[in-house]
Amino acid sequence: MSFKSALRPLSHAIKLASRYPLSDRVKVICDYLSLYRSKGLTKEEYYECEFEKQDASFRDSFLGLKEQHYYLDYLNPVKYYSLARNKYLAHKVLDCTGVRTSSLYCYYQPEARYGASDECASSLAEVLHVLKSKNVQACVIKTTESSHGDNIRVVKSIDYQEQDAAFTCYDGEEMMLSSVLGQDALIFESVVRQSGQLASFNGSSVNTVRFMTTLWPDGTARVIATFFKVGRAGKCVDNAGSGGNVDAAIDPETGRIYNVIQFDGWRNTKRIEYHPDSGALLEGVVLEHWDAIKAEVIRFQQAFPFCKAAGWDIAITDAGPVIIEVNDFWDRTGQFFIGKGWREEIRACYLAWKETGKSYSTGSWRLPFADKRLIALFNGR
Numbered sequence: 001m002s003f004k005s006a007l008r009p010l011s012h013a014i015k016l017a018s019r020y021p022l023s024d025r026v027k028v029i030c031d032y033l034s035l036y037r038s039k040g041l042t043k044e045e046y047y048e049c050e051f052e053k054q055d056a057s058f059r060d061s062f063l064g065l066k067e068q069h070y071y072l073d074y075l076n077p078v079k080y081y082s083l084a085r086n087k088y089l090a091h092k093v094l095d096c097t098g099v100r101t102s103s104l105y106c107y108y109q110p111e112a113r114y115g116a117s118d119e120c121a122s123s124l125a126e127v128l129h130v131l132k133s134k135n136v137q138a139c140v141i142k143t144t145e146s147s148h149g150d151n152i153r154v155v156k157s158i159d160y161q162e163q164d165a166a167f168t169c170y171d172g173e174e175m176m177l178s179s180v181l182g183q184d185a186l187i188f189e190s191v192v193r194q195s196g197q198l199a200s201f202n203g204s205s206v207n208t209v210r211f212m213t214t215l216w217p218d219g220t221a222r223v224i225a226t227f228f229k230v231g232r233a234g235k236c237v238d239n240a241g242s243g244g245n246v247d248a249a250i251d252p253e254t255g256r257i258y259n260v261i262q263f264d265g266w267r268n269t270k271r272i273e274y275h276p277d278s279g280a281l282l283e284g285v286v287l288e289h290w291d292a293i294k295a296e297v298i299r300f301q302q303a304f305p306f307c308k309a310a311g312w313d314i315a316i317t318d319a320g321p322v323i324i325e326v327n328d329f330w331d332r333t334g335q336f337f338i339g340k341g342w343r344e345e346i347r348a349c350y351l352a353w354k355e356t357g358k359s360y361s362t363g364s365w366r367l368p369f370a371d372k373r374l375i376a377l378f379n380g381r
Helices: 003-017 022-039 043-048 056-061 065-075 078-085 087-096 124-133 196-201 290-302 333-338 343-354 372-380
Strands: 104-108 139-143 152-160 165-169 174-176 186-189 208-215 221-230 245-250 257-263 269-271 309-317 320-327
Touching (some): 003 022, 208 343, 221 290, 245 333, 290 309, 309 343
Antiparallel strands (some): 104 186, 139 186, 257 269, 309 320
């Protein structure tokens, strides 16, 4: 290791400590360096998850970015990357395996040239034909490889014209179909109608439950953590990364909501019991039909072996759980929401699969994990 590399953690610690009061800086530097040595924690994770306030249980169970990178490169091999990341391919795979998703109306890919198709399109005229032929009156439009609620439009009405269509979105925005179509691939899918219970929390957004699941070599699957993301009044997106949302832990065994917080950005959260806009009680509420929902999600994971550790964003409808998105590599936010990490569960799944002797190569898009000290650390404890 070079002298410069050896000094890098200390440099990070000093930069981190500069964000704290002067009286706390020495303590923060020592604490961060200890966590860096023991689990490769980044300074962003330390600051955002308020590690200086966390107890030993949270610290020990937290799965940081570097360790997650190491396990998931194996559990969710790069050769299956697009099956989770590309929303069109994920739709097709999940549909074929019987996993409940929203209806796919149209896939727009401007780089392709299709023959007659009732689903795929590469031009304005072709998209218009597909939507008209299916009498689509409302839809959700997404770029195929975005995440965290980015680049989503929820269209509540469509006024078809001879060579175009006028869209009116739920947030009041108006646009023409021709202005939506560009160089990015898009999918047009049905609007998910959530259950009355979930709509009562906030009706403008589809409020989703994140299920963290693992698939094991014997074919069983487990739900290792669950948490809840609820939007704010007038917002269509429920994602915490947008700020100003409501988030909560869910007891995986009972479906009881707890530890409800209003998330206005990192280190700017407050505990609440009621939704700040609707006034609906959240703390202590049990989600309806929880056992049946969880059983279906377990089946979803068993039907999707390409990712052996997955984060499912799921809407709860009257017909059951509907997949909004499946994540093969997720952020660490949920551990902060539930007050407990999922390191041991992901690590145990990783070790179980390693024992089978299966091996996967890391693709060029994701650089091989090269920190030998951390590799030895993650393998050795």
